[in-house]
């Protein structure tokens with residue numbers, strides 16, 4: 001393949017660079033993976049309605065976002081265990097986001113720790129919280145606060161783990177288990193294997209501190225064994241304790257979004273976890289149409305974004321910004337930190353091109369008027 005020119009090109013290269021089990025972990029979804037496919041297919045059904053003869057000689061992709069402007073309507077979303085794609089992945093993603101001027105969301109399940117990421121990048125960093133148990137959640141939240149993270153993203157769609165059959169078949173887990181299948185996958189990817197061995201095999205970087213050093217928290221996170229009793233009262237209590245911006249990720253109903261806002265959340269992320277939790281839900285971009293943010297609050301969305309035009313469609317449906325999950329990981333797998341920059345630049349160029357062609361020079365002016 002020549003120079004990659006689309007996110008899909010990076011995806012294909014990633015498939016060739018990563019051992020099968022790791023690519024499957026990134027790519028896979030729950031059950032029959034209809035949800036993963038539906039997230040992508042939804043964009044095919046949303047059609048653009050170009051306005052003719054608009055003055056589009058100067059375009060502006062920036063959007064208002066709370067008390068600032070984002071230069072691009074993008075956020076690098078949280079992805080767990082990204083160090084399995086490439087050692088130092090979280091640091092690379094954070095730095096690439098900072099270069100693009102967009103926020104980076106560090107996962108609770110990251111391979112680099114909160115403190116390492118804080119040292120690596122002075123860009124805007126958000127912390128994604130899984131509540132494995134209350135004490136650990138309190139300690140992670142405090143560490144994120146101390147490290148300068150000012151937006152907390154509580155994920156609420158992992159009461160238990162989705163059933164991801166690729167991971168079960170591959171025996172994918174932490175620590176890596178050298179089953180014959182996994183070993184064979186690594187043997188045909190010597191560059192990846194060498195880099196991982198040199199760096200030390202990935203573990204959950206946030207759970208090796210003094211407060212969370214027991215191996216069991218690593219195992220609990222691997223199994224996504226969360227505190228399934230966490231509910232609305234706990235969200236309200238978290239809102240009381242967290243002094244800065246709070247977003248709730250994994251909302252798929254307008255009523256739940258409204259309840260999050262009533263609890264004091266500053267924003268919601270409409271998300272089905274990339275199709276990795278419940279197989280048969282609507283695509284988040286379709287749910288988006290029914291959710292409205294009250295004044296001063298925000299609605300974000302993720303799920304299957306691979307094209308700048310996908311982002312344009314989400315904004316036209318009312319999203320304030322879009323979280324990218326797998327797309328930057330493809331860039332990372334294919335070409336390291338530079339690959340993340342390239343994926344962001346491709347999406348930026350595609351957004352710019354789409355805005356010009358539909359006659360909407362400013363991303364912030366996108367609305368249903370630009371959809372057929």
Ligand code: HOC
Nearest residue numbers: 080081109221222224276
């Ligand atoms: C490997 C398990 O949210 C996912 C992420 C990470 C969850 C815990 C890590 O895989 O859906």
